[in-house]
Amino acid sequence: MRLRLTLRKEAAMEARGFSFPRQRQVLFLFLFWGVSLAGSGFRRYSVTEETDRGSFVVNLAKDLGLAEGELAARGTRVVSDDNKQYLLLDSHTGNLLTNEKLDREKLCGPKEPCMLYFQILMDDPFQIYRVELRVRDINDHSPVFQDKETVLKISENTAEGTAFRLERAQDPDGGPNGIQNYTISPNSFFHVKIGGSDEGMIYPELVLDKALDREEQGELSLTLTALDGGSPPRSGTSTIGIVVLDVNDNAPQFAQALYETQAPESSPIGFLIVKVSAEDIDSGVNAEVSYSFFDASENIRTTFQINPFSGEIFLRELLDYELVNSYKINIQAMDGGGLSAICRVLVEVLDTNDNAPELIISSLSNSVAENSPETVLAVFKINDRDSGENGKMVCYIQENLPFLLKPSVENFYILMTEGALDRESRAEYNITITITDLGTPRLKTEHNITVLVSDVNDNAPAFIQTSYTLFVRENNSPALHIGSVSATDRDSGTNAQVTYSLLPPQDPHLPLPSLVSINADNGHLFALRSLDYEALQAFEFRVGATDRSPALSSEALVRVLVLDANDNSPFVLYPLQNGSAPCTELVPRAAEPGYLVTKVVAVDGDSGQNAWLSYQLLKATEPGLFGVWAHNGEVRTARLLSERDATKHRLVVLVKDNGEPPRSATATLHVLLVDGFSQPYLPLPEAAPAQAQDDWLTVYLVVALASVSSLFLLSVLLFVAVRLCRRSRAASVGRCSVPEGTFPGHLVDVSGAGTLSQSYQYEVCLTGGPGTSEFKFLKPIISDIQTQGPGRKGRVVALQDKKVQTRTAAAAPLTGKSSRTWKPTGSLDAKEKTAGSSEEDYSLLTGNQILNPERSRFSRTWFD
Numbered sequence: 001m002r003l004r005l006t007l008r009k010e011a012a013m014e015a016r017g018f019s020f021p022r023q024r025q026v027l028f029l030f031l032f033w034g035v036s037l038a039g040s041g042f043r044r045y046s047v048t049e050e051t052d053r054g055s056f057v058v059n060l061a062k063d064l065g066l067a068e069g070e071l072a073a074r075g076t077r078v079v080s081d082d083n084k085q086y087l088l089l090d091s092h093t094g095n096l097l098t099n100e101k102l103d104r105e106k107l108c109g110p111k112e113p114c115m116l117y118f119q120i121l122m123d124d125p126f127q128i129y130r131v132e133l134r135v136r137d138i139n140d141h142s143p144v145f146q147d148k149e150t151v152l153k154i155s156e157n158t159a160e161g162t163a164f165r166l167e168r169a170q171d172p173d174g175g176p177n178g179i180q181n182y183t184i185s186p187n188s189f190f191h192v193k194i195g196g197s198d199e200g201m202i203y204p205e206l207v208l209d210k211a212l213d214r215e216e217q218g219e220l221s222l223t224l225t226a227l228d229g230g231s232p233p234r235s236g237t238s239t240i241g242i243v244v245l246d247v248n249d250n251a252p253q254f255a256q257a258l259y260e261t262q263a264p265e266s267s268p269i270g271f272l273i274v275k276v277s278a279e280d281i282d283s284g285v286n287a288e289v290s291y292s293f294f295d296a297s298e299n300i301r302t303t304f305q306i307n308p309f310s311g312e313i314f315l316r317e318l319l320d321y322e323l324v325n326s327y328k329i330n331i332q333a334m335d336g337g338g339l340s341a342i343c344r345v346l347v348e349v350l351d352t353n354d355n356a357p358e359l360i361i362s363s364l365s366n367s368v369a370e371n372s373p374e375t376v377l378a379v380f381k382i383n384d385r386d387s388g389e390n391g392k393m394v395c396y397i398q399e400n401l402p403f404l405l406k407p408s409v410e411n412f413y414i415l416m417t418e419g420a421l422d423r424e425s426r427a428e429y430n431i432t433i434t435i436t437d438l439g440t441p442r443l444k445t446e447h448n449i450t451v452l453v454s455d456v457n458d459n460a461p462a463f464i465q466t467s468y469t470l471f472v473r474e475n476n477s478p479a480l481h482i483g484s485v486s487a488t489d490r491d492s493g494t495n496a497q498v499t500y501s502l503l504p505p506q507d508p509h510l511p512l513p514s515l516v517s518i519n520a521d522n523g524h525l526f527a528l529r530s531l532d533y534e535a536l537q538a539f540e541f542r543v544g545a546t547d548r549s550p551a552l553s554s555e556a557l558v559r560v561l562v563l564d565a566n567d568n569s570p571f572v573l574y575p576l577q578n579g580s581a582p583c584t585e586l587v588p589r590a591a592e593p594g595y596l597v598t599k600v601v602a603v604d605g606d607s608g609q610n611a612w613l614s615y616q617l618l619k620a621t622e623p624g625l626f627g628v629w630a631h632n633g634e635v636r637t638a639r640l641l642s643e644r645d646a647t648k649h650r651l652v653v654l655v656k657d658n659g660e661p662p663r664s665a666t667a668t669l670h671v672l673l674v675d676g677f678s679q680p681y682l683p684l685p686e687a688a689p690a691q692a693q694d695d696w697l698t699v700y701l702v703v704a705l706a707s708v709s710s711l712f713l714l715s716v717l718l719f720v721a722v723r724l725c726r727r728s729r730a731a732s733v734g735r736c737s738v739p740e741g742t743f744p745g746h747l748v749d750v751s752g753a754g755t756l757s758q759s760y761q762y763e764v765c766l767t768g769g770p771g772t773s774e775f776k777f778l779k780p781i782i783s784d785i786q787t788q789g790p791g792r793k794g795r796v797v798a799l800q801d802k803k804v805q806t807r808t809a810a811a812a813p814l815t816g817k818s819s820r821t822w823k824p825t826g827s828l829d830a831k832e833k834t835a836g837s838s839e840e841d842y843s844l845l846t847g848n849q850i851l852n853p854e855r856s857r858f859s860r861t862w863f864d
Contacts, residue, residue, distance in 0.1 A: 043120075045096070046134040049104040054097050057087065057133070060120065061094030064129070068094070074122040075363065079381065081117045083360045087133070089120075104135045105172040112137070112174035119410060121362050121379065128409055139177040139230025143169035145238035146298070150224075152206070153243045153338025156214040161207065163193060165342070167295045168203040169226035169236050176229040184240075185223040192224070203295065206240065214244040248286040248337025252278040259331075259345040263319060266352045271315040273304065274345055278311070278333030285336030294332035294342055304329065304347075313345065321351040322385045353390040353439025358383045359447045362412075369454045370423040377403070377451060378415040382435050390439030398432055403451075405433070415449070423453040424490040457495035460552035461487040461545040467557040470525065474533040474565045482516075485523040485556055487545035494548050498523075503542040503555065512541050516560070525558070533564045534605055566659025568605035570613055572667040575600070584670045589641045597626065600633035600667050602655040612658035618666060619652035626671070628653055635669065647673050 045058045061071055072091035080086060088099040108114035113134050120129040145167065152164055171179045182204035184192040189212065193205040204224060220242035227235050254276065261274040280287040291311040293301060304327070305316045313329070327347040334340040361380040368375050384391045395413055397405050402418045415431070429451045436444040463485060470483035489496040500523040505512045517526050523543070538561045546553040575583035575598075585598045604611040615633040620626055622645060627638040635651065649671040656664040 043129055043131045044134070045131065046136055047098060047102065048136045049102050049114075049138055050140060051098055051101065053100050054088075057096040057098060059094050060089065060096050064120075066094070071122075074124050076120060076122045077362060079119045079121060079360065079362050081119075081383070083358065083383075086116060087118065102135050104137050104174070105141065107135060108174075110172070110174055114174075119381075123363070126379075126408075126414075128412065130410070137174050137177050139173055139228060139234060141172045141177075142234035143171045143179050143226035143228055143236035145169045145224075145226070145236055146296075146301075147238060149239040149241060151241040151243060153245045154208070154212055155245045155248050155337065155339070156212045157247045157249065158208055158212060160209060160211055164206040164208075165195070165295075166192075166204040166206055166224060166240065167238075168201065169238070170297065171226075171228050171234075171236075173228060173230070178228055179226050180229040180233075181227045183225045183227065185225075187220065187222055189220065189242075190222065212242075212244045214246065218244050220244075243338070245338045248282060248335065248339055250280055250282045250286070250335075251339030252280040252289045252333040252335050252341045254278045254331075254333060254341055254343040257343050259343065260348070261345070262348045262350050263315070264350045264352055265319040265321040266354060267315055267319060269315055269318065273313040273315060273347055275313070276311040276331050276333070276343060276345065278341055278343070280335040280339070282335060282337060286339070288336040289333050292332050292334070294330040296329060299324070300327060300329055303327070306331065319349050321349045321387070322355065325349050325351075351387050351390055353386055353437060353441065353443055355385040355390075356443040357393050357435035357437055357445045358385075359433065359435055359445055361447075364449070366450060367452045367454055368417060368421060370456050371420045371458060372417070373420060374404075374416055374418070376414055376416045378449060379408075379412065380415070380433070380447075381410065381412050383411060384437050386437065386439060390437055392438040393435055394438070395433065395435045397434070401429060401431060403429070403431060421453045423455050423492070424459060427453050427455075427492075429453070455492045455495050457491055457548060457550060457552065459490040459495075460554050461489045461498045461547050462554055463487045463543075463545060463556035465556065467559065469559045469561065471561050471563050472527055472531055473563040474531050475567060476527055476530055478527065478529050480527045481524055482527050482560070483525050483558075485518075485525065485543050485545075485558065487523070487554065487556070489547050491547065496547065498545050498547055501544045501546065503544050505541045507539075510539055510541070512539075515539070516541065518543060531562045533562045533607070534568070537562050564607045564610050566606055566610040566657060566661070566663060568610075569663040570602045570604045570655040570657055570665045572655060572665055573601040573603060575667060575669060577665075577667060584672050585635075586672050586674050587637065587641070589643070589645070589673050589675045591637050591641060593637055593639050595637040597635040597637065597671060598669060600628070600635065600653050600655065600669070602633065602665065602667070604657050606657065606659065610657055610659035614656050614658070616654050616656070617651060618654040619650075621649040621651070622646060625649070626651055641673060643675075645673060649673070 043063065047055065047057050060066075060076070061068065069092075071089070071094050076089060076091060078085075078087050078089050078096070085099050086102065088097045089095075090097060104114045107116065114137070116133040116135065118131050118133065120131060121127070122129075147167060150167060154164070166182075169179055169182075171177075179202060182192050182194060182202075184190060184204075184206070189208060189210050190206050191209055193207045194202050195205050196202050204226075206222075206224075222240040222242065224238045224240050225235050226237070227233050255278070256276075259274050259276055263271065263273055276291060278289050278291070280289050290308045291306055292308060293304075293306060303315070303317045303319070304313055306313050311331070311333070313331075326349060327345075329345040329347065330342055331345055332340050332342050359380055359382055361378060363379045365375075365377050368377065382393055382395055384393050393411075395405065395407075397403060397415070402421060404416050404418050406414045406416065408414055415433070431449045431451060433447045433449065434444055435446075436442055464487070465485075468483065468485055472480070472482045476482075485500065487498050487500070489498055499520050500518050501520060502512060502516065502518050514528055515531075517528055518524070519526075523545075525543075538559065540557060540559040542555050543558055544553050544555050583598075587595065587597055600615060602613055604613060613633075614630045615628045616630060617626065617628045617635075624638055625641075625645060626635055626649070628635050633653070633655070635653070651669040651671060653667045653669065654664055655667060656662050
């Protein structure tokens, strides 16, 4: 409970802004150790050494007052300080058992009592119990003397009561099982006296009871026995040889009774620890001093060595402060006469930062679900075997990660998430836990933990495009694959499996189920039936993408454009090819090359280049006389007409589209060549002057023909002159008025769709001035044409001819006034046109085409 209050206080301080660096939190952890220890609990147990593996220690459930099965439910576990699993917890029975045979001497050496420390960790709620386990000693070792035989040289003049300290025996057992007594074999000169040291150990001393006499007995052999306190007791023996020496009345003397020195644990082998020195005031052999370890343990003898002549002590094995931090060495100096002295050397091992921090993981979870709140991932403990500043540690993780490292008690830390994680942003985290001590140089330990974020269905599928445009050529085969839609889901596994479907169309009249289908697994779209561009050019619908439960979805718009195929042939609108009366076009023989005969009008039900039409003359009664413009279908004369040309012509025009393959249609035209176009049908009231001119012309021609018959050369010249005269007459134009009348019915286009209109009117305009013969003849007037727009009418088309001037009178310019005015007859719906109007050209608009004004240039020349 106190631990929870402490954590809550720390959280409250962080919320108020009192945040500390993580390094200081580690230091403050030791200040709260006592409070958390009392809150968590402290237990002491014991076990006898050398018991078999699986031996019962205690029932934790009963000892901690927990219900049956609670240990397993709370994930109870045992963590040792040195990361060695000496004990094993049975979570089902609650029994704490030994995991191996425990050897007290190996675990603790001579230290008594032998204590092992470990913690009991429990979750839900998190709780720690600190436990001490005492390993009780048994008498499983006998006393052992380092030297099986010891020789003492004792002067014969040694006084009674003189004590000689003997080397003690070694017994790994401790307490009452350690050495308790020494005995000597029966003799008349010596007895054993038990002495004690400041370390609480006993040692034997050989006391002289009776003066020695070298002459009576120069040597003695005694047996020293060491007894421990076990039941039954164990013993060890050593042979003591006594050599009686001649008088040597001065023993060596050390300069110091106690030598104190320090050695860094990083000292190399051979390092000089200290040098001891002793002097003997005797002379000769009795003054020769030798040095040796006295009453030294095996550990001292293996770690150090001494030069017997100089007294220098060297390092024989590397030091380890964490195992032994100080040594007490007894040095004996013995002269040649057998006298000796003892001094003590105290070696203090200085700690160096040679141990990196350790990390012991108690619990670990490598997976966490995204969108989860704060979650505990790992519980671990840190430890450093060094001491002082070298043993202080700082624990942290890298920055910019959504994780927290919270310190707990007993150098325990909790690694947890800072908040909810998003797998789509990052699915895996590599967390490096770094532990650094404060020694010099600083040592650190790194431990990597990989955390995987498991997926939750929190992302709807997303289409790669918000809209798709698909192109399908008409007349396709059913079940044709026309395209695909694709959606991705940022989730993974089954949460990323997308199902496609067609959504109901917004247009209720669109039969979408009969037009298109979609593969639910991969989004492929198929046309269910053949499409017709002329019936349906485009349609659109929506496609949905849905993932797994809980289902999330999105939509995309699909537009299908039907591409046109060249499946329609051109259709001729004019002239009609429906089997009715054939359309006949009238062409005057005086027409010049390029004269517009008519225009073939056709349409194509397709679109684009499939509807681009071209025209060509397929057949003609007289090839080379007529031509067809390829792009607009206009039929024009290719050359001048002659008298030898046939009157009736039949033309077949081929209309072809630009599709692949191209389609075509034909139109048949009938052309009638007219000579003297208006003479039989225009009886003029003023024909008398014209007749006079015609008679004069006849006389002129007779004279000319007589001359030609007499003179061949003159006839050729006259023939050329006549031809030139005819051409000039055909091009002559005058402003004239003629009586109005209708054109003969058998020469009129009865279909109503021809190029020529059904009714014509003619004006004959005579000049008002006397003595002139200038006139214009035969200007057809075409009635008004209703245009496509409502309320709009086309203009009256007046096709002007050129003026013709006789050779007998000079041309008189038009004054804009005429002696008479002709008006259209009642049968023509035409606007009035007076002779006084100005000269201007008019055009005939038929649809979008403009007919050539030369279309109605028919003229005849009258002479005086």
